[in-house]
Amino acid sequence: MKHRQLEAFQTVMVSGSTVRAAELMGVTQPAVSRLIAELENSVRFPLFDRVQGRLLATPEARLFFREVEASFRGLDRLRAAAAAIRDHGSGVLRFGCFAAGSVDLAPAAIRAFRARHPRVRLTLHVTWSSAIRDGVVDGTYDIGLAADEIDQSGIVSRPFYVHAGQIVMPAGHPLARHETIRPEHLAGVPLLGLVPEDRARQRMDAVLLEAGVTPEYIVETPNSATICALAISGDAVGLVNPIVTGRLPADVVLRPFVPQVQFRSLLLFPAHVQKSLLLKDFEGELLRFRSTGGR
Known part of the structure; x- marks a missing residue:
């Protein structure tokens, strides 16, 4: 049982003829008939009877069509979900931030990110740098911004900014x-x-x-x-x-x-985890605002 055979069956059921199905699929009428015959061999029951020149679906075909329709609706939902993720982004992004970064920088980056990804739910948790590091390690946060006094083992870190106090x-x-x-x-x-x-x-x-x-x-x-x-x-x-x-x-x-006397901070990411497109976009917004502190 192949997807192309199921597509031919669904198209014939909807259009009512192999000729119309061939037009919709962009193939010849014999090609559609061959796909239907191959599917009948696979399911081992007849799908259509020809009565007075008309193609009529068998009772078994109508039952089978319900399942095929459900399967195709599932594929349509998957395609729609993929398009939404690609074009708009969806989901949740979890950000742990130390207090200094939460005053202006984090809000500015979040506003800019949400303007481009309004359907994404972003959570901001302001806490100690050591707690941010631990949260990145255990999966509580997708990204962290912390001061440099943290233990950097078990995470991926990159320098974020250095400012003179x-x-x-x-x-x-x-x-x-x-x-x-x-x-x-x-x-x-x-x-x-x-x-x-x-x-x-x-x-x-x-x-x-x-x-x-x-x-x-x-x-x-x-x-x-x-x-x-x-x-x-x-x-x-x-x-x-x-x-x-x-x-x-x-x-x-x-x-x-x-x-x-320098203040140094780090961006933190989970080790051995690939960054999503959304995470890369949010990281870009943080980097864009780092020189101005969000102003």
């Missing part, structure tokens, strides 16, 4: 008069810091200690955006990832820190 402070802070902030400027100054396991925090502490400055942290948080919010009032300052500084209020200012 900046010092955020209230607009009226004494340090605001400096064009750049150096380690010695922070001696005795209350600091807003990232958590100790953060690589940028560790790099910052190393720079301060090398300059003979003992950091005096009064608040620690995993989120640069929180440091910006805490700096609005009071006398504390903090090193922040510039990716979160796109919408700072007028009563806080930023100053470059010298020597540079």
Whole structure:
């Protein structure tokens, strides 16, 4: 039993004659008759009787036709599904993102992606970088954006961005008069810091200690955006990832820190899993917005 034989049978059943079926299939009438005969040999019961010059389907053929129709409808659905996936995309994309990337970058990339793939459901989960890494490993996330302090075993990672950290402070802070902030400027100054396991925090502490400055942290948080919010009032300052500084209020200012303390992030993917077209498109949107932080 071959697909071409079933196609000839279905076409004859719908059109009512082998002549019309031949026209629809783009073949000769004898070719259609031969396909029907081959199918009868395969199923081992007659499909048509010729009565007074007309081709009439047997009762067995009508029963068989129901199954053939169901099979062809299934093929049509498969073709439609393939076209939808190819032309529009469908399904779910799961994205794990660390806090700094979720402020402007991730929303901008998601908006641009959804404009092209409105039928795709995209989930965004903001959490710790280590949890993002674990989620990529166990299949919770299709793609992750994380800081570089993670264990990179068991995943595929690629560098995403490297940004020089900046010092955020209230607009009226004494340090605001400096064009750049150096380690010695922070001696005795209350600091807003990232958590100790953060690589940028560790790099910052190393720079301060090398300059003979003992950091005096009064608040620690995993989120640069929180440091910006805490700096609005009071006398504390903090090193922040510039990716979160796109919408700072007028009563806080930023100053470059010298020597540079870099914030580094990684894109994470499951190991041994091919990227889907949708995932490649979303990765492209993230890369497009990485230099501007989503702005």
